[in-house]
Amino acid sequence: MFLRSLKFLRKHIQLSLGLGRKVLHAMPVKWWGGLEYGIPSSQKTFLDLTKSKAINAPFYGNDCYSFIIMQRFNAGELSLQQTAEAYQKLYMERKNLILREVEKIRDEDVVFAFMHFPDILQHFLFTKPVKIKKHYFDLNNYVRTLKRKIDADVTFLIVSDHGFDLKTGTHSEHGFYSCNKHLDPKPEQITDFFKIIINESNAPNRT
Numbered sequence: 001m002f003l004r005s006l007k008f009l010r011k012h013i014q015l016s017l018g019l020g021r022k023v024l025h026a027m028p029v030k031w032w033g034g035l036e037y038g039i040p041s042s043q044k045t046f047l048d049l050t051k052s053k054a055i056n057a058p059f060y061g062n063d064c065y066s067f068i069i070m071q072r073f074n075a076g077e078l079s080l081q082q083t084a085e086a087y088q089k090l091y092m093e094r095k096n097l098i099l100r101e102v103e104k105i106r107d108e109d110v111v112f113a114f115m116h117f118p119d120i121l122q123h124f125l126f127t128k129p130v131k132i133k134k135h136y137f138d139l140n141n142y143v144r145t146l147k148r149k150i151d152a153d154v155t156f157l158i159v160s161d162h163g164f165d166l167k168t169g170t171h172s173e174h175g176f177y178s179c180n181k182h183l184d185p186k187p188e189q190i191t192d193f194f195k196i197i198i199n200e201s202n203a204p205n206r207t
C-alpha cells in the first residue's frame, strides 16, 4: 500500500522540460525550474513596472530548491519521510529569509515574497490532513510576526494562486487572498491583483 502510493506520487509529481521551452527557445524568456512555461521578456509584470524587491520569487531569481527536492524524490533518492523533512527544513529557512529581507526594505514601492508552501507540502502530505492543518496554523502565526515588521499603512496582501484538493491530491481552482485594506472591486481572478498592486504602488502608469 505504502509502496503503491509512493509510485503514484512519483508518477504524478513530475516536471518536464517540455515542448513549451523548445518552441520559445528563440525568444528571451524568464524561466522557473523545469516548468514548461516562462514569461517572455516582452510581457511585464508588476515587478518590472514598479520599484520592486523580489524575495525568491518564481521567474525572478527563485533558487528552485523545492524542485530539486522533488526531483530527488522522483529519482528515488529520498523516501517520502525524508522528502517531507527536507521540505520542513526548507520551509523554516524560507520563513527566516523573508523576515531577514523585510528588514532590508528601503525605498521599494512593492516587495514580493514567495513561499512554495503550503502547496509543495500538500502534494506529498495530502493524505495526512492533520499535518496540513498544523502547517496552516504555523503559517498563520508566521504572518502575524511578519505583519508586525511592516508599517500599518502599508498594503499587506497575501495571495495564493490556487488551492489544493486533499481528496484528489491535485491543485484546485480556488485561490485565497487576505488584505489589511478593503479591496474594491473585489478581486475574482489572480490577474486582478496586477492592477491592484500597480495602483497601490507609486508606479507612473497607475490608474
Ligand SMILES: [Zn+2]
Pocket (backbone or CB within 6 Å): 119, 120, 123, 171
Ligand atoms: Zn503545486
